[in-house]
Amino acid sequence: MLVSGLARKRDFYAGGLMILFGLIMALKGPTYQLGTLMHMGPGFLPTVLGVILILLGIAIAGSALTAAEGEDENILPEKPEWLAWLHPGVAAGLHAVRQLWRHGAGHLRLRLRGGDG
Numbered sequence: 001m002l003v004s005g006l007a008r009k010r011d012f013y014a015g016g017l018m019i020l021f022g023l024i025m026a027l028k029g030p031t032y033q034l035g036t037l038m039h040m041g042p043g044f045l046p047t048v049l050g051v052i053l054i055l056l057g058i059a060i061a062g063s064a065l066t067a068a069e070g071e072d073e074n075i076l077p078e079k080p081e082w083l084a085w086l087h088p089g090v091a092a093g094l095h096a097v098r099q100l101w102r103h104g105a106g107h108l109r110l111r112l113r114g115g116d117g
Helices: 002-006 010-031 044-066 082-113
Strands: none
Touching: 010 044
C-alpha cells in the first residue's frame, strides 16, 4: 500500500532525482584532488554539493510520506501551460537564427573553437 501510494507522488520522484544527481556529483568529485579545508582542491566543491543534494533529496522524498492520501498525486498539472514551456525554446532558436544571419557560420565556428586561430 505504501509503495503504490509513493509511486504517485511528485515529491517522491523529485527527491529521487535530487538523490541521483547528488550521487553522481559525490562520486565524481573525489576523482579530482579534494585538498583540505584551508586549501580546497577542485574536487571539494562538487563532493560537498553532492552530499548536500543527497540530504535534500532524502528530505524531499521523505515529505512524500507525510502527504495525505490523494494529495499531490498528479505528476503533470491538469491544464499544463504548453505555451509557457514552448516560449523559451522558440526564443533561443530565433536568437540562434538571428546570430547566424548577422554574423554568418564563420562567427559561430570561431566562438565554438574558442578564439581567432
